[in-house]
Amino acid sequence: AIFVLEHYGNFRAGLVTGVVQGSNIFGSLIATFVGMMLIGSAYEEHAWRIAFLLGGLMGMIGFYLRLRVAETPIFKQLSSQKKILKAPFIHVIKTAWRPVCLTICIAGTAGSIVQLIKIYVNVFLQREMHFSSSDALLYTSYALFITMLSMAVSGAMSDYFGKLKMITFAALGMLFCSLPVFILLSSPIFWQQMLALTLLGMIAGAIAGNAYIFVISLFTPEERFTGVSFSYNLGVALFGGTTGLIATWLVNKTGLSYAPAFYIMATSFVFLTVLYSMKKTLTQMIK
Helix, strand or coil, X not given: CHHHHHHHCCCCHHHHHHHHHHHHHHHHHHHHHHHHHHCCCCCHHHHHHHHHHHHHHHHHHHHHHHHHCCCXXXXXXXXXXXXXXXXXXXXXXXXXXXXXXXXXXXXXXXHHHHHHHHHHHHHHHHXXXXXXXXXHHHHHHHHHHHHHHHHHHHHHHHHHHCHHHHHHHHHHHHHHHHHHHHHHHCCCCHHHHHXXXXXXXXXXXXXXXXXXXXXXXCCCHHHHHHHHHHHHHHHHHHHHCCHHHHHHHHHHHHCCCCCHHHHHHHHHHHHHHHHHHCHHHHHHHCC
16 A cells, blocks of 8 residues: 555545555455355365465466566655665654554554454354355455445545544444444345445445555654554454454354444444544644
């Protein structure tokens, strides 16, 4: 995201980073379609191996393309001015700990709801709603598609309404809409299920589509790569990576099919609290 932004940042930065974030979901969509094609086939037992090989092929293509792309103008400028930090991680922890904390929070918030769609919706539809594997994957792919579109749209909207307003609005929507959405998803009525998946995808896209441009703007060019990569991935790993496990535990513990909503509500509440506590300095932090 940083690499693309530094090349094309002058062309609607929010849209650019929203599309980059959406490309991640496109990969998940491909994986879902591969799963749908392999279900019931003679190769179902080896499905994960086939998907793994396809992923490896995409990785080699990406590696080739990366070798062919020039470094960003900002990186070249920093190199020529000898402003590349010798110990960037230590520097970021010492001087930019506030942006690091905020980035961890927003990454955890965005990661929790996106991973909920990627991982848990499929499990939920099969275990709780008794869908077939193919139907559950089809519904999941629809939610992922809406998420992908919403990321690009919400990223573009941040170019007009501002990063702070959009990320705050998205987090509030996540806080107040998650429970109704999961209650609708638990309904046996088709249109309510589709409405729930649509709203879930829109909320996830709104928060995640603005996440990259927001956190990138918190760091100076010298700090940007280390600061964002460390703190964002840490937040996704801690809160997004555990979403499926926590969601399943909540359902088993409470007996409520909509209990996973409590987790993503909690992550959004924590983020909004941290955001509010830093509002006095946030304007100066966003560069």
